[in-house]
Amino acid sequence: xxxxxxxxxxxxxxxxxxxxxxxxxxxxxxxxxxxxxxxxxxxxxxxxxxxxxxxxxxxxxxxxxxxxxxxxxxxxxxxxxxxxxxxxxxxxxxxxxxxxxxxxxxxxxxxxxxxxxxxxxxxxxxxxxxxxxxxxxxxxxxxxxxxxxxxxxxxxxxxxxxxxxxxxxxxxxxxxxxxxxxxxxxxxxxxxxxxxxxxxxxxxxxxxxxxxxxxxxxxxxxxxxxxxxxxxxxxxxxxxxxxxxxxxxxxxxxxxxxxxxxxxxxxxxxxxxxxxxxxxxxxxxxxxxxxxxxxxxxxxxxxxxxxxxxxxxxxxxxxxxxxxxxxxxxxxxx
Numbered sequence: 001x002x003x004x005x006x007x008x009x010x011x012x013x014x015x016x017x018x019x020x021x022x023x024x025x026x027x028x029x030x031x032x033x034x035x036x037x038x039x040x041x042x043x044x045x046x047x048x049x050x051x052x053x054x055x056x057x058x059x060x061x062x063x064x065x066x067x068x069x070x071x072x073x074x075x076x077x078x079x080x081x082x083x084x085x086x087x088x089x090x091x092x093x094x095x096x097x098x099x100x101x102x103x104x105x106x107x108x109x110x111x112x113x114x115x116x117x118x119x120x121x122x123x124x125x126x127x128x129x130x131x132x133x134x135x136x137x138x139x140x141x142x143x144x145x146x147x148x149x150x151x152x153x154x155x156x157x158x159x160x161x162x163x164x165x166x167x168x169x170x171x172x173x174x175x176x177x178x179x180x181x182x183x184x185x186x187x188x189x190x191x192x193x194x195x196x197x198x199x200x201x202x203x204x205x206x207x208x209x210x211x212x213x214x215x216x217x218x219x220x221x222x223x224x225x226x227x228x229x230x231x232x233x234x235x236x237x238x239x240x241x242x243x244x245x246x247x248x249x250x251x252x253x254x255x256x257x258x259x260x261x262x263x264x265x266x267x268x269x270x271x272x273x274x275x276x277x278x279x280x281x282x283x284x285x286x287x288x289x290x291x292x293x294x295x296x297x298x299x300x301x302x303x304x305x306x307x308x309x310x311x312x313x314x315x316x317x318x319x320x321x322x323x324x325x326x327x328x329x330x331x332x333x334x
Contacts, residue, residue, distance in 0.1 A: 030060050030235050034222075035067035035082035038173065039265065041192050041277040042115040043220065045287055046086060047262040049246035057245075058238035069173065070144055077104065083228060084239065086110065088145035089218040089293070089301055090310070092320050097312045105229055106321045108222040108240045108291035108329075110247075113211035114149040115219065115286055116140075117195040119180070119188050119204040127207040129157035136166040138185030141173060145219055146210075148308040150189050153213040155307060180204070192277035193269050200273065211284045216297040217304065218321075229322065240291050240325040244333055250287055255279040291326035293317070 032055075036043060046064075049055055055062040067073040067082070070091045077085040078095070085091075085104075092104040124131070132154070139161070140146035147169065151161045161167055171179050180188040181203055189210065190198070198204040222243065229236055250258055259274035266274060281287060298317040305311040 028061075029056065030232075030238075031063065032060055032084060032235060032239060033063045033065065033082045034084045034086060035065055035073045035076045037067060037070055037073045037085075037087040037220070038191075039066050040115070041262070041266065041269075041274060042111055042281065042286070043086065044258055044262055044278055044281070045110055045243065045246040045250050047265045048249055048258065049242045051261045051264065052246065052249060054242040054245040054249075055239070058242045060235065060238055060242065062239075069141075074104070077223070077225065078102075083232075084222050084224045086220060086222055089221050089223070089298070089320075090143075090145055090148070090305055092221075092223055093305065093311070093315055094143075096315055096320060102225045102227050103320060104223050105226050106218060106221045106223045106293055107229070107236060107323075107325050108243045109218050109220075109288045109293045109326070110222060110243065110291075111220040111286050112216050112288040112297060113219060113284060113286045114146065114153075114209075114214045114217060115191050115281065116146050116150065116189045116210045117192070117206045117280075118208040118210065119190050119195055119198060120207045121180075121186050121204055123205040124207050129154070129159060129208070132159055132187060133164045134166075135186040136168065136184075137161070138171065138176060138180055138188040139167050139169050140176070140189055142169055143308070143310050144173075145217070145304075146189060146191075148304050148310065149214045149217065149219075150210055152304045152307050153210050156213065192280060193266070193273045196273050196276045196280070197269075209280075209284055211281075211286055214304065215300055216294070217301050218293045218297050221293060222291075237325050237328060240329045241332060243291050244326070244329040247287065247289055247291070248333065250282075251289060255282060290330050292323045292330065293321050293326070 067076050073085050073087045074091045076082045095104045154161045177194045255275045255278040295317045302314050
């Protein structure tokens with residue numbers, strides 16, 4: 001073989017090797033099933049990673065399904081129906097408290113604050129938290145992050161959620177907005193885009209942000225079983241790399257650009273609502289800038305759970321958090 005042909009052959013081999021390096025042994029993309037706890041603009045970077053092909057660039061074939069609720073999401077993860085869960089970190093603690101032999105490990109944070117807003121039925125020009133006392137408050141599910149973070153904020157403002165409010169918690173998450181619109185409650189705790197939709201329709205007024213009030217929390221995190229990490233560490237790393245690419249993309253693009261990319265995941269939501277929702281979350285620093293979960297935020301979560309009476313014992317971050325993948329993703333991106 002001539003030197004020219006040998007050089008050409010070597011170049012082709014190297015090119016093929018690079019193309020297959022992110023794939024499985026058979027050259028096919030590695031399949032990963034994600035279960036998201038709900039469909040929400042709150043998770044915009046995840047949809048950016050899918051729509052912009054960041055997972056595909058890492059040799060991953062990611063399938064997304066909405067598993068509707070923290071308990072159902074965790075059941076799907078523990079049973080192996082999904083590989084990765086996008087859900088609040090409190091669920092990993094609940095599993096740990098039950099004595100699981102295969103603990104659920106948090107490996108890539110997506111959101112770092114509460115994503116809910118306080119919505120009043122009547123327009124309030126000069127809101128004060130004292131106005132909530134004696135009111136009927138349409139809250140979230142007991143033991144879930146929205147409710148626990150909400151109670152944490154209320155207590156910070158001198159309000160006992162179970163003594164000072166008529167607290168309603170028996171309405172399914174998917175039906176809370178409809179219940180408020182139909183006349184239930186004077187105040188309600190809502191995610192975007194529901195908060196913006198109600199405000200635009202003149203059926204409520206966003207008066208405060210629980211995200212701003214409750215501080216940084218590992219509110220929504222990608223997590224999986226320790227056994228999955230042991231068996232598929234390379235896939236978890238590539239998954240985390242894609243998440244970080246999406247996080248950087250969202251931070252460097254306008255709300256309008258992000259809204260245009262994620263619009264296919266919200267076909268029933270008007271573009272202006274998507275834009276305003278993303279804008280609100282960016283303004284309060286909701287989207288995590290890196291996948292790493294900070295120990296201070298973890299300890300804040302423990303405080304929130306403790307205040308809600310949902311924590312049997314404090315669990316060190318090192319027990320249920322693996323930041324190794326996040327740190328490598330950030331280093332690789334530099």
